Each structure stands twice: as C-alpha cells, then as structure tokens.
Amino acid sequence: MRFRLTDDQRALRDGMRQLLARRFDGAALRGAAERPERLDRALWRALGEAGFFALRLPEEQGGVGLGLPEAVLVFEEAGRVLLPGPLAATHLAAGAVPGAATGETVVSAVDGGLVEWLAEADVVRGDAPGAVPMRSLDPLTPLHRVPGRAAAAPDPVAVLLTAAEQLGTAARVCELAVQHARAREQFGRPIGAFQAVAHLCAGMLARSETARAAVYAAAVTADPLDIAAARLLADEAAVRGARDCLQVHGGMGFTWESEVHLHLKRAWVRTHRAGGVTHSEEALAAALTAGAA
Amino acid sequence: MDLSDTPAEEEFRARLREWLAKTLPGLPPQPSPDDWPGRRAYDLGWQRRLHDAGYAAVHWDASPAIRLIFLEETEKAGAPYVGANFVGLLHAGPTIAAEGTDGQRARWLPPILRGEEVWCQGFSEPDAGSDLAALRTRAWRDGDAYVVTGSKMWTSHAEVADWCELLVRTDPDAPKHRGITWLAMPMDAPGITVRPLRTLAGSAEFAEVFLDEVRVPAANRVGDENDGWRVTMVTLSFERGTAFAGEVVACRRVLGELAGAARENGRWDDPALRRRLGRLHAEFRALWRLTQWNVSAAQASGGVPGAGGSVFKLRYSHARQELYDAAAEVLGADCLDLDRPWTLDRLSSLSYTIAAGTSQIQHGIIAERILGLPKGR
Ligand SMILES: Cc1cc2nc3c(=O)[nH]c(=O)nc-3n(C[C@H](O)[C@H](O)[C@H](O)COP(=O)(O)OP(=O)(O)OC[C@H]3O[C@@H](n4cnc5c(N)ncnc54)[C@H](O)[C@@H]3O)c2cc1C
Numbered sequence: 001m002r003f004r005l006t007d008d009q010r011a012l013r014d015g016m017r018q019l020l021a022r023r024f025d026g027a028a029l030r031g032a033a034e035r036p037e038r039l040d041r042a043l044w045r046a047l048g049e050a051g052f053f054a055l056r057l058p059e060e061q062g063g064v065g066l067g068l069p070e071a072v073l074v075f076e077e078a079g080r081v082l083l084p085g086p087l088a089a090t091h092l093a094a095g096a097v098p099g100a101a102t103g104e105t106v107v108s109a110v111d112g113g114l115v116e117w118l119a120e121a122d123v124v125r126g127d128a129p130g131a132v133p134m135r136s137l138d139p140l141t142p143l144h145r146v147p148g149r150a151a152a153a154p155d156p157v158a159v160l161l162t163a164a165e166q167l168g169t170a171a172r173v174c175e176l177a178v179q180h181a182r183a184r185e186q187f188g189r190p191i192g193a194f195q196a197v198a199h200l201c202a203g204m205l206a207r208s209e210t211a212r213a214a215v216y217a218a219a220v221t222a223d224p225l226d227i228a229a230a231r232l233l234a235d236e237a238a239v240r241g242a243r244d245c246l247q248v249h250g251g252m253g254f255t256w257e258s259e260v261h262l263h264l265k266r267a268w269v270r271t272h273r274a275g276g277v278t279h280s281e282e283a284l285a286a287a288l289t290a291g292a293a
Numbered sequence: 294m295d296l297s298d299t300p301a302e303e304e305f306r307a308r309l310r311e312w313l314a315k316t317l318p319g320l321p322p323q324p325s326p327d328d329w330p331g332r333r334a335y336d337l338g339w340q341r342r343l344h345d346a347g348y349a350a351v352h353w354d355a356s357p358a359i360r361l362i363f364l365e366e367t368e369k370a371g372a373p374y375v376g377a378n379f380v381g382l383l384h385a386g387p388t389i390a391a392e393g394t395d396g397q398r399a400r401w402l403p404p405i406l407r408g409e410e411v412w413c414q415g416f417s418e419p420d421a422g423s424d425l426a427a428l429r430t431r432a433w434r435d436g437d438a439y440v441v442t443g444s445k446m447w448t449s450h451a452e453v454a455d456w457c458e459l460l461v462r463t464d465p466d467a468p469k470h471r472g473i474t475w476l477a478m479p480m481d482a483p484g485i486t487v488r489p490l491r492t493l494a495g496s497a498e499f500a501e502v503f504l505d506e507v508r509v510p511a512a513n514r515v516g517d518e519n520d521g522w523r524v525t526m527v528t529l530s531f532e533r534g535t536a537f538a539g540e541v542v543a544c545r546r547v548l549g550e551l552a553g554a555a556r557e558n559g560r561w562d563d564p565a566l567r568r569r570l571g572r573l574h575a576e577f578r579a580l581w582r583l584t585q586w587n588v589s590a591a592q593a594s595g596g597v598p599g600a601g602g603s604v605f606k607l608r609y610s611h612a613r614q615e616l617y618d619a620a621a622e623v624l625g626a627d628c629l630d631l632d633r634p635w636t637l638d639r640l641s642s643l644s645y646t647i648a649a650g651t652s653q654i655q656h657g658i659i660a661e662r663i664l665g666l667p668k669g670r
C-alpha cells in the first residue's frame with residue numbers, strides 16, 4: 001500500500017491549479033457572478049487543450065489515457081475555484097459526442113429533474129422536453145427543471161466527479177476561513193486566537209481531510225460503495241464547511257462582494273446532482289444487509 | 294496512489310491469516326469484563342501466543358503498513374484485543390525502546406513482549422487532566438532513589454499492573470513543563486494504595502492511585518531528570534498513532550449486525566433509520582481510508598504519526614458514539630437493557646471523546662499545529 005499522490009499526479013494537479021489561476025482568478029469569478037448565463041468558451045477550449053475533458057479517453061482515441069484518480073484531482077481543482085459550466089457532463093461525453101473531448105462542444109445532461117446550463121449547451125444528453133427555467137440560487141449555475149422524470153440510477157463516475165468538486169470546495173473554504181481568522185482582528189487580537197473560531201476551522205479541516213481520503217480511495221478502487229461513501233463525506237464537508245466559513249467571515253461573509261456565498265450556493269447545487277444524497281445513503285444501507293460493510 | 298498490498302505485505306497478511314485460523318479456535322473463553330485478574334491472565338496469555346508465533350512487537354517494530362494489516366486481520370478474525378497489555382505494548386514499551394538505556398531496554402522490554410508484565414499509565418491527576426503539565430505529584434531525590442508523594446487519577450488497569458509509567462514533578466520552581474521527570478514505578482512498592490473507581494458503565498477499569506513516600510530507584514528514570522515532558526511527548530505520539538485503527542473494522546462489523554437486527558424487528562422499513570445507517574456506513578469506510586492515508590504519510594516521513602492522528606481521533610470518537618446511538622434506535626426500548634451487548638458499548642463509547650485527549654483538545658491541536666492559527670486562551 002502506498003496511498004500517496006505520485007509525482008506525476010502531483011504535477012498534473014499543480015499544472016491544473018496554475019492554468020486555473022491564470023484563466024479564472026478571483027476577479028474572473030466575481031465577474032462571472034455579475035454576468036450569469038454566459039459561459040467563457042475560450043476557457044472551455046483551454047481546458048480541452050489541457051486534457052481536462054479527454055483525460056480518461058484512451059490515447060488511440062485522441063485522449064490522455066489517464067484514470068479516475070487523475071480525473072478526481074483535476075475536478076478537485078475546478079471545484080476549488082468554482083469553475084462554472086457542465087464540467088462533468090462534458091467530461092463524460094468525451095469520445096461519445098464530437099468536440100466534447102477538445103472543449104469545442106459544451107455538453108450538458110439531464111440529471112434527475114434538472115439540467116444545468118441548458119441554454120449555453122451545444123448538446124444536451126437525455127431528453128429535456130418542456131424544460132422550464134428556474135431562477136437559480138447559484139448565480140454561476142443556470143438551471144432548468146424537467147418535469148415528470150423519474151430519477152434513474154446515477155452513473156458512479158458522475159457521483160465521484162461531483163464528490164471531487166465538493167472536496168475542492170471543502171478544502172478551499174477551510175483555507176479562506178483560516179486566512180480570514182489570521183488577518184481579522186477584534187478585541188485587539190486575531191479572531192483565530194479565540195477558541196470558538198479556531199475550533200470551527202479545525203472542524204472544517206477534519207471534515208475535508210476525511211473526505212479527501214474517501215474520495216481518493218474511491219477513485220483508486222472505483223467501487224460503487226466507496227464512491228457513494230466518498231460522495232456523502234464530500235457533500236457534508238463542502239456544505240458545512242461553506243456555512244462555517246461564512247460564520248467565520250461574520251457580516252462580511254453575508255455580503256455579495258465576498259466569495260463565500262458562491263461556495264455555499266454551488267455546494268448546495270451539487271448535492272442535487274447524480275442521485276442526490278438519498279441515493280448514496282440507500283445504496284450504503286442496502287449493502288449492510290448484503291454483508292458488504 | 295496505490296491501495297493494494299506490496300508483495301511483502303501480501304505475504305505477511307497471508308501468513309497471519311493462516312496462523313489466526315489455526316490459533317483462534319483453541320483459545321479459552323473470554324473472562325467477564327469485570328474479572329480483572331481473569332482478564333490480566335487472558336490478555337497476557339494472548340500476548341504470549343503472539344510472541345511465540347513471532348508477532349510480539351508488531352505494534353512497534355513493524356512498518357506502519359504492516360501494523361495496520363495486523364490490526365485489520367486480527368479484528369476481522371475476531372482475535373482478542375490488546376486489553377491489559379495496552380500501555381506496555383502501545384506506549385510505555387515504545388517509549389523505553391526510544392528513550393531508555395540499554396540496561397532499561399533489557400530489563401523491561403522482553404517481559405512486555407513475552408506477555409509477563411502489565412503496565413499502567415500514571416499521567417493524569419485530579420487537577421491535571423487536559424493540562425497535564427500542571428501535575429503536582431512530587432518526587433525528592435534521596436540517595437539512590439526518588440521518594441514520591443501525591444496521587445494519580447483514572448489510571449487504567451492499575452489494579453493488575455506490575456509497572457507504572459509515572460510522571461512526577463522534580464523541580465517545583467521551574468516553569469511547569471520543565472520540572473517533570475518520567476519514572477518506571479514498580480506497583481508492588483510500599484506506600485502505593487490503589488482505589489478502584491467505578492465507571493458509569495459499572496465496571497472498574499480505572500483507579501485512583503495514592504502515593505505516600507514511595508521509593509523508586511533512580512535507575513528507573515527514563516530520560517534526564519526534569520526532561521520528562523519531552524519523553525512524555527514521545528509517549529503521547531505513540532498513544533495517538535494507530536491505536537484505534539482495529540476498532541474501525543469492528544465498528545463496521547457492528548453496523549452490519551445492526552442492519553440485520555433492524556431487518557428482523559421491522560425497523561428497517563423506516564427510511565430515516567436506513568439513511569442514518571447508510572451515513573454511518575459511509576463514515577466508517579471513510580475512517581478506514583483516512584487511517585490508510587495517515588499510515589502512508591507516516592511511512593513516508595519515517596514512521597512517526599503526525600498531528601493527522603488528531604483528525605482521526607476527533608472524528609472516530611464521535612462516529613463511535615453515533616454508531617451506538619443508532620443501535621439504540623434499532624433496539625427501541627431494549628436499548629435500556631444492560632444485558633444487550635450494545636447497551637454497555639453505548640455507555641463505554643461516552644469515554645471516547647474524553648480519554649487520550651478530549652475533542653476540544655484535539656480541535657485545539659488541529660487549529661494550532663495543522664492550520665497554524667494563533668495560540669489562544
Ligand atoms: C476511560 C478513561 C481512561 C483513562 N485512562 C487513563 C490512564 O490510564 N492514565 C492516565 O493518566 N489518564 C487516563 N485518563 C484520563 C484522561 O486522559 C483525562 O480524563 C483527559 O485528558 C481529560 O482530562 P480531565 O478529565 O481532567 O478533564 P478536564 O481537563 O477538566 O476537562 C473538562 C472539560 O473542559 C474542556 N477543556 C479543558 N481544557 C480546555 C481547553 N484548553 N480548551 C477547551 N476546552 C478545554 C475539556 O475538553 C472537557 O470538556 C482516562 C480517562 C478516561 C475517561
């Protein structure tokens with residue numbers, strides 16, 4: 001057992017982090033939140049060139065030929081910076097929908113009763129007749145509701161990639177909270193010196209690091225139960241982490257100018273993807289009686 | 294990232310499995326939880342078997358990955374827990390191995406490994422729990438011995454121990470972390486009184502220990518006089534290492550049993566209960582992955598468990614309590630019956646967020662040592 005990132009995996013993650021820092025920094029994030037419903041096509045192609053969508057496509061088919069662990073690492077990075085767009089749907093379409101692998105085509109998919117980015121997508125997988133626009137709570141994720149569709153069993157890879165994005169958010173909001181707790185002073189000292197604040201931050205780290213171990217392990221084993229577990233842990237780490245981050249930011253966190261609310265809203269959107277948490281909970285419960293604990 | 298065994302790990306696992314399959318059926322029945330002399334004999338007997346089969350020092354000599362395999366396989370097979378050997382094997386022994394002289398290693402380590410002597414831990418005092426460095430038990434140098442007076446609290450296995458890893462204050466005038474010394478005290482020395490303390494689970498697993506002018510040979514000092522705090526940190530890093538890893542495997546087994554019980558009594562039809570158990574299943578799977586992650590990190594950095602252990606300890610102790618709360622929901626009114634095994638487990642799980650550093654202390658360690666937040670108070 002050597003449950004550590006390899007040098008190549010580290011390099012891949014760092015490369016993606018640098019690309020995103022160049023192409024989608026904090027200013028770009030706030031800009032995007034002011035101009036909702038518009039996807040940055042040039043950035044989408046840049047992701048395509050960097051192999052984001054074709055990562056798991058075999059080399060014979062023009063892909064990068066890597067596996068789930070690598071996909072999880074780049075999706076974690078996308079989650080950290082709240083990169084907008086139907087990332088998982090396009091990634092899953094690589095090789096099946098022309099242009100998806102290179103980022104020329106934006107692919108979305110009907111997922112349960114929802115579709116993200118319907119108007120901006122070139123291709124929508126699954127049928128979305130009668131899709132009705134919603135005033136989406138997340139300014140960076142336009143949503144349509146698709147009436148009367150029973151949720152199908154989710155694709156485990158979609159579940160895992162969602163978990164990876166949630167992990168990115170969980171890690172990022174912990175960093176944001178810690179930075180703020182070190183810098184902001186009240187009563188003549190940094191608020192991070194107050195236990196109530198320090199313990200909120202420690203709780204965020206404990207959740208995100210547990211989720212990290214679960215998500216990475218699920219990527220290695222590709223076991224549907226490992227994936228379901230990773231998803232639950234990552235959802236919890238992202239949603240509760242973003243709430244606690246907002247709390248640590250105080251009144252500043254409740255303003256539109258701070259990016260904290262964007263993390264919480266995106267984390268909430270993701271909890272409804274790929275079968276939602278109920279599917280994962282029921283799958284894990286069912287496995288208990290099948291003796292797969 | 295690789296979760297599969299290396300060839301050496303695979304070989305170790307196979308050999309251990311085979312040995313467990315052969316050995317466990319011949320073990321005598323477990324004594325009752327309150328029969329302390331019986332448990333001492335039983336636990337020492339198990340250690341003796343491990344020793345004879347070549348697994349004696351697996352907790353400290355082996356690589357962290359091998360240690361994890363040992364914990365996983367013994368738990369899966371339903372082998373006995375370290376029990377009364379906990380302190381000797383998991384922290385006093387490794388501390389002596391790291392900090393003792395050759396003579397001390399030769400005197401104390403073989404009996405621990407052969408299952409001949411039981412150790413206990415005399416660190417906490419009535420007024421020194423989380424703030425361990427506030428300890429007041431005094432020791433004066435008198436010729437070739439220290440004379441110790443004071444009292445210790447919550448000393449697990451004190452009644453049946455042969456030795457105690459004891460912290461004493463040798464310089465009351467020094468800053469509080471500087472005047473402490475680490476001693477090995479024989480538990481049969483004159484002046485020691487052990488008063489069992491009943492726990493809320495009804496058992497007497499720990500005790501108060503009163504020390505009245507107890508003479509401890511100066512040769513039993515591990516590390517330098519007044520340098521005991523540094524030695525203590527070595528002890529605590531061993532204590533918080535992989536100590537609970539095997540229990541995660543056991544909790545997963547309990548979860549499966551709970552699901553079976555819920556099916557039988559009809560509670561399984563309640564979706565809220567199912568979802569709760571599903572979440573716990575996720576939690577314990579993740580805790581096992583976190584253990585593997587921490588162990589791989591320790592292995593990469595030379596084997597010393599880092600502050601990451603606090604993340605595990607914090608989450609595991611709460612998850613264990615939630616597990617037995619869920620058991621109570623499955624059992625319904627039967628959860629009030631002390632003859633149901635899960636009832637006692639639920640009671641004893643209450644100690645997990647306190648012993649070996651409370652949850653609040655773990656939060657503090659994570660905030661200061663991992664996140665680098667300013668020191669508070
Ligand atoms: C089952 C069991 C077995 C034990 N076995 C042993 C043993 O064998 N040997 C041994 O030496 N000891 C043993 N202990 C003692 C154990 O280590 C202490 O109980 C523990 O460290 C807590 O100390 P305390 O009980 O004095 O609580 P206190 O330190 O008084 O804490 C009381 C409360 O205040 C909180 N608190 C204290 N300080 C802070 C702070 N700085 N910030 C925030 N909150 C704080 C705590 O989290 C807790 O909630 C055992 C305890 C138990 C329960």
